[in-house]
Amino acid sequence: MWRLKPDGPLAGKLVRFDDASGTTIFQGARVIDGTGAAPVAADVIVRGQRVVRLGTATAEELAGATLVDCRGTTIVPGLIDAHVHFNGEIASDPYRRYLWPDDRVRTIRAALCALAFLEAGFTTVRDCGITGAGYALRYAINSEMIVGPRILTAGPGISPTGGQGDWIVLPLDLVRELRPVGLLADGEDGVRLAVREVARQGADLIKVRVSHSQLGVKSEWPPVPVYTVEEIRAAVEEAHGRRLMVAAHAHGVESIRRAVAAGVDTIEHGIVLPGEDPEPVLARMAEQGTILVPTLNVYYHTVHTYRNYGLSDLGVQRGQQLLDGSPALIAAARKHGVRIAAGTDTSSRGGVGDNAREMVLLASMGLTPMEALVAATKVAAEALGAERELGTLEPGKLADLLVLERDPLADLESLLDRANIRIIAKAVEPVSRKWER
Numbered sequence: 001m002w003r004l005k006p007d008g009p010l011a012g013k014l015v016r017f018d019d020a021s022g023t024t025i026f027q028g029a030r031v032i033d034g035t036g037a038a039p040v041a042a043d044v045i046v047r048g049q050r051v052v053r054l055g056t057a058t059a060e061e062l063a064g065a066t067l068v069d070c071r072g073t074t075i076v077p078g079l080i081d082a083h084v085h086f087n088g089e090i091a092s093d094p095y096r097r098y099l100w101p102d103d104r105v106r107t108i109r110a111a112l113c114a115l116a117f118l119e120a121g122f123t124t125v126r127d128c129g130i131t132g133a134g135y136a137l138r139y140a141i142n143s144e145m146i147v148g149p150r151i152l153t154a155g156p157g158i159s160p161t162g163g164q165g166d167w168i169v170l171p172l173d174l175v176r177e178l179r180p181v182g183l184l185a186d187g188e189d190g191v192r193l194a195v196r197e198v199a200r201q202g203a204d205l206i207k208v209r210v211s212h213s214q215l216g217v218k219s220e221w222p223p224v225p226v227y228t229v230e231e232i233r234a235a236v237e238e239a240h241g242r243r244l245m246v247a248a249h250a251h252g253v254e255s256i257r258r259a260v261a262a263g264v265d266t267i268e269h270g271i272v273l274p275g276e277d278p279e280p281v282l283a284r285m286a287e288q289g290t291i292l293v294p295t296l297n298v299y300y301h302t303v304h305t306y307r308n309y310g311l312s313d314l315g316v317q318r319g320q321q322l323l324d325g326s327p328a329l330i331a332a333a334r335k336h337g338v339r340i341a342a343g344t345d346t347s348s349r350g351g352v353g354d355n356a357r358e359m360v361l362l363a364s365m366g367l368t369p370m371e372a373l374v375a376a377t378k379v380a381a382e383a384l385g386a387e388r389e390l391g392t393l394e395p396g397k398l399a400d401l402l403v404l405e406r407d408p409l410a411d412l413e414s415l416l417d418r419a420n421i422r423i424i425a426k427a428v429e430p431v432s433r434k435w436e437r
Ligand SMILES: [Zn+2]
Pocket: 083, 084, 085, 128, 345
């Protein structure tokens, strides 16, 4: 069958592994395996689409293998962005944001964003819930119609009436019909039905919007919790019963507390509002193993680039407030031993292809460069529930990896430079097989 072939920045750079790829040996690199262990000088030996081991290739392994000279380079696992969106939006004007351009145009924009994520070295992304192109892109990429990262998608997120997923500048009847952001679901039974519907559509995870917060809309601010613990717990029960993880959008300590008490797997944003004490919820997150995805990149771009897309001064101010509150959150989370995953909250406005900035921002707020890299590899894979297949270069895992000209531990910002990426290798195994039935 005819397939699109990578062109432009990916030409000659993208390596695709499948089960028939034979043995490939990346020779003589400095390897950062993503577990947090110190770098080692090693060959990376790949058979088919999986890592066999790191070490010195034997004569037997070398015979007949495809050899890739990697002397002077650093190899890292393919990066993972644990929080993106594929709605292809371009406008910040709240009246037009989800209505224009036409959703077919937005799907094409979203496909270009997916390509940009891969060009940036992100071989896997988690679409964290919005009505849009997530299912279609996952299908198109898994079946190799188009080139992009492996996608796990939440489909539309779930929100209560009047909550974050209820686009309140539009009439309620229209929101219920068009679902511009996600599904509206209220009460325990309503939430259960919504999870069942989203699971039926073929989502890889469930997203619940626990707090109210819309940066560019004159709605309630500061954000308040809009789901009860019982409603969130109903979502968690339905999701976990189907082996789906639950990601909770939560701004403010009370929203985080409710989501964690209900047993969600990841807290998205997790921002702490002025005057709040995050210590008790972070202690509980550490105890339960709840992962924090702080999405610093979206606050950075809200402040620095979203004006280009028409974001109001009000939205920019709120973004600045969230950015200002982030260092204290990151420091406290790190102190408590909460796992932190890199997720950018990038959609198709600012920040597309700038995904690695999340690691730079995490490091600027107290993580070591190694911890920042682990946040976008091992921990990000854990946030996806894909740690048995992805995130580290260990025997048996899928051979997603980057060959880099420069050492990211010496210069994390080098990850923002496309020219720094010599090879992007990606296994074809999609991890999610949803929608392939
Ligand atoms: Zn988001």
